[in-house]
Amino acid sequence: MEELTRFLHPDYVECQQCDLCDDRKRMALGEGDPNANIMIIGEAPGSDENRLGRPFVGMSGKVLTNLLVMASACSELAIYRKDQSIDYEDPDEIRDILCWKESIYITNAVLCRPPSDAQGKPTNPQARHIKACMKRLEYEIRKVDPMVILSLGALPATALTKKRKPVSELRRRPHDASITSTNPDILPYVHYPVFTTYHPAFLLKIPDSAPEWKWSYRDIYQAMRAVDMINEREFGIDIPLRLGPPPKE
Numbered sequence: 094m095e096e097l098t099r100f101l102h103p104d105y106v107e108c109q110q111c112d113l114c115d116d117r118k119r120m121a122l123g124e125g126d127p128n129a130n131i132m133i134i135g136e137a138p139g140s141d142e143n144r145l146g147r148p149f150v151g152m153s154g155k156v157l158t159n160l161l162v163m164a165s166a167c168s169e170l171a172i173y174r175k176d177q178s179i180d181y182e183d184p185d186e187i188r189d190i191l192c193w194k195e196s197i198y199i200t201n202a203v204l205c206r207p208p209s210d211a212q213g214k215p216t217n218p219q220a221r222h223i224k225a226c227m228k229r230l231e232y233e234i235r236k237v238d239p240m241v242i243l244s245l246g247a248l249p250a251t252a253l254t255k256k257r258k259p260v261s262e263l264r265r266r267p268h269d270a271s272i273t274s275t276n277p278d279i280l281p282y283v284h285y286p287v288f289t290t291y292h293p294a295f296l297l298k299i300p301d302s303a304p305e306w307k308w309s310y311r312d313i314y315q316a317m318r319a320v321d322m323i324n325e326r327e328f329g330i331d332i333p334l335r336l337g338p339p340p341k342e
């Protein structure tokens with residue numbers, strides 16, 4: 094399978110534009126289908142991502158992959174949808190299949206890992222880090238030009254839509270993000286619908302039986318369905334059969 098594309102704004106190569114560069118091993122560059130329909134944006138890299146220089150490759154990545162596999166219509170992943178207890182023999186291959194077949198690009202609001210707190214727990218990036226990395230994120234969004242954006246956690250959604258609310262209030266309907274266009278004299282902004290759901294790292298902290306797990310699946314399913322509907326309306330592409338309607342809330 095073809096290698097996933099990684100876009101990086103030229104100003105951010107070896108970037109030192111915020112203090113997150115101090116402890117970074119590697120920038121976790123975004124990766125995926127360069128013409129993706131869905132752009133998934135997380136908050137910040139964790140320790141595995143910092144080590145490997147890729148987004149969502151640790152435990153959070155496993156959760157994200159599982160949820161995407163469940164909502165995917167891809168026939169190559171049918172065996173994993175039927176039996177969620179099957180471990181992926183090659184998680185990278187599953188990620189590749191998802192990115193190409195479901196047309197996904199995955200990145201984070203910041204590319205470098207925020208420091209841990211005094212107890213060794215990961216911390217969120219601060220407003221100054223998001224601001225410093227925003228030109229790079231907008232560049233990636235413009236390059237990919239997705240049909241929809243899916244924010245994992247409230248932080249990316251707030252940065253893009255300026256709506257300062259918790260996930261519980263942001264999810265269930267898309268919010269508008271205005272991204273500066275490449276030709277602001279003709280068109281100042283390009284608008285993208287932003288869906289929001291819980292960050293996989295949050296799900297890992299709550300019991301499997303908590304409703305947020307089902308809701309996350311529902312939110313991802315809805316973002317994929319939105320793409321299906323746009324594809325049908327704009328390009329006459331048949332709506333694919335997905336596993337089933339998401340559970341009612």
Ligand code: SF4
Pocket residue numbers: 105108109110111112113114120203204205222225226229
């Ligand atoms: S988080 Fe973004 S702005 Fe900060 S050092 Fe890393 S690449 Fe640069």
